[in-house]
Amino acid sequence: MTQSNANQRGPMGKRAANFGGGRSVEKAKDFKGTMLKLLTYVGQHKIAVFLGVAFAMCSVIFNIVGPKVLGQVTTKLYEGLVAKVSGTGSVDFDWIGRTLLILLGLYLASSACNLIQGWLMTGVTQRICYRMRRQIAEKIAVVPMSYFNGHSKGDVLSRITNDVDTLGQSLNQSITQLITSVTQVIGVLVMMLSISLPLTGVTVLTLPAAAIIMVVMIHFSQPYFREQQQVLGAVNGIIEEDFAGQNVIQVFDRADAAVAEFDEKNDRLFISGWRSQFLSGVMMPLMGLVGNMGYVGVVVVGAQLALTGSATPGDIQSFIQYVRNFTQPVQQLGNVSNTLQSMAAATERVFEFLEAPEEQQAVEAQVPAVRDGRVEFSHVRFGYTPDKTIIHDFTCAAEPGQTVAIVGPTGAGKTTLIKLLQRFYDIDGGSLKVDGVDVRDWDRAELRSQFAMVLQDTWLFSGTIRENIRYGRPDASDAEVEAAARAARCDHFIHTLAGGYDFEINEEGTNLSQGQRQLVTIARAFLADRPALILDEATSNVDTRTEELIQRAMDALMQGRTSFVIAHRLSTIRNANVILVLRDGDIVEKGTHEELLAKGGFYAELYNSQFEEA
Incomplete structure (x- = not known):
């Protein structure tokens, strides 16, 4: 098998994989196809995934109801204090106490559901990683020898270790965050609409800006995530090669050349890693800026509504919490997009190996009756x-x-x-x-x-x-x-x-x-x-x-x-x-x-x- 990318000889004279070069960076070949293949693995654990998703949604729902209940407590306390000052009534601490106990129960239930879904999803992702590692180990035994002529051992090892680990960690985070973020956005939107339509409109106006930031960051960071995984395989190949031949490197005084070649690949790994992480890191501050702009809008409009009596203090307080709960999952979706990019790059490399050509067995394999070695x-x-x-x-x-x-x-x-x-x-x-x-x-x-x-x-x-x-x-x-x-x-x-x-x-x-x-x-x-x-x-x-x-x-x-x-x-x-x-x-x-x-x-x-x- 030949590769489109050129190969270089390492200091030991072996073939070291060389992926891409300079700024010529390759995007994920088939993001959608890779995700669909991964879903077939996830689908084999559909019961555990379904329960994990259900518990994640319950955790979010319990958490979403909290600000609304807390807002009612705030309103009740405010009205009671006003009545007490005017001499027309007093604060109903019994009702407030019972309500706060209910609120505590909601938050405890949310935490318990979150704990259960974490346990379920961790089990799913680790079983998927276990299965993939086993499939890779089995695949090594059936790929033709020609495959290893074009791939360094370090690159294959990187697919078994680094890429599968990246897949497992990313999958565990992304599925849960994706479900909880979507559920939270929908749930919070419903709760905000139940409080105030004008305030909801102000908050929703921030969504287009958040969407634009997310799309732009994904577009520019995705190629570097893929290059990072590829160059990591090349670095592992050089390390494996140099370690095995260290005595020859020392005898021929090629240590400086070996270090220079490693530095060249390591520099590329640094650049691709820095760019991917920087671009993904920029997304969160920008999303935070958009969220803060929503805060300002809610405060300005909320103050006007409070002055006109269209909203109570508790409603404003609840809404401010919901704004945070609304922008947070949007930011998490941006984070999930980065995680998905890293996962897609790693998963694609794993599937590339699993889908490599295999040694062909005869349709009707024969075994001679007499085996004397002619x-x-x-x-x-x-x-x-x-x-x-x-x-x-x-x-x-x-x-x-x-x-x-x-x-x-x-x-x-x-x-x-x-x-x-x-x-x-x-x-x-x-x-x-x-x-x-x-x-x-x-x-x-x-x-x-x-x-x-x-x-x-x-x-x-x-x-x-x-x-x-x-x-x-x-x-x-x-x-x-x-x-x-x-x-x-x-x-x-x-x-x-x-x-x-x-x-x-x-x-x-x-x-x-x-x-x-x-x-x-x-x-x-x-x-x-x-x-x-x-x-x-x-x-x-x-x-x-x-x-x-x-x-x-x-x-x-x-x-x-x-x-x-x-x-x-x-x-x-x-x-x-x-x-x-x-x-x-x-x-x-x-x-x-x-x-x-x-x-x-x-x-x-x-x-x-x-x-x-x-």
Whole structure:
């Protein structure tokens, strides 16, 4: 998959995602579509959402009634004081006391409803985040390898962590605020109309100004919210890359270059974050200004109405509270719009990954009845990109039990053949069959279960040595794990470690030497005991003596199994049944070790050059 945005190389030479540039900022591609997709997630919790919305509305209603009741208390107290001063009556404190208790009950009920809706909505949003993270984790296992050629690991991690967190926090705030704000605007409007139509008209006049401010701020801030999420993914990619390769950065004195590249991305993150937050922050003061203008209008008109007797002091006091209650949700709606922008940008990135192309399973996936490891390449043609073919016309057959060695200079296509064999990529032409069935017709999982792999780049996870070896066959017993370790010649060094097989390997296995890590992965392949083997420079990181011991074990392991061996040390493949010599994606020579040496061709040149260099 290619991206429209250019990619840059980081200080480690890897591809680092580069999103946008300068002021050329991209808006959310499909705000409405993204929100509709998100609603399908919310809809799966409709009962909890419905109850949360109901309790939120009840909380607002109880709260809205309060100012009206308080206004009646104010009027009653004012009239009682006036009557007392004139000697015609007194203040009815009993009625005022009962009414204030009712008012207290309303506010307590409002708080209780608000607490319940918060509990319900938090549960909904966290379940949605949990589901999305799980879907992303499952998606990683089914996206084609080509996807990761155009996306840095840090960017994918950012979608799992930052974007999902932003989505969860924003969703929890925005749904509740949206419902309560709309309910409060409608409820307060009704209460204001019940008090005074002229005063309501003055307040409503402020709405167009608030709407204009909100639309303008959304228009200018939305692009920066999206860029902020994108550049954050790029920053995470650089951090992940530089952390993993810190030793190489230090050796080649590239720390300043690494910091400079990080600073460039960090500056863009600062600019986009500052602009988005500043523009969203400006909205609230402007909305407050509009609200204060409404206050002034209500005070002026209310004073005139009070002088003419058209409104009581309690009505004016209630209305002033309602003006605050009216402008506050309008301001909250503006805040919700900012939250929705941030949520839309994050959600869109999550859905972009969830909707990425997946590895295609055959319509009627096949699993051969006889699985003995026969492999046939017939006129295979392949390129990672349409404009650059790497494998031009590759034909080869590996019979069950044969060892096929693949040699050639760097970039000849050796590792690419292995990736095609496991269908990490699909061929562009020709056919590739395993046990007589085209790999495109195989069940993917079953096809890959045919092979055990040992690669030059070791992969170990945090856990014990026993657990890392057992990864090859989870149901293996401890005795089988230890037998595989002995076969791989790593039992001895394991017993020298604290805890032996229960020694804890740290992240990326850095508390083991490179050779020890390689031996553990070889033991894993022994334990897997599969019909076919793929050995890609499996002994490249061990010393000569250990290599010789491992080679003996490999020879025993490869008996009766189809084995593909990629090697640069040509001395390790002398016993291969057939050696394929690749150059620029084509087989230029084919034969046994002795036959190829006798020809005195390219293989002989490669073989002799190794001893000359030594």
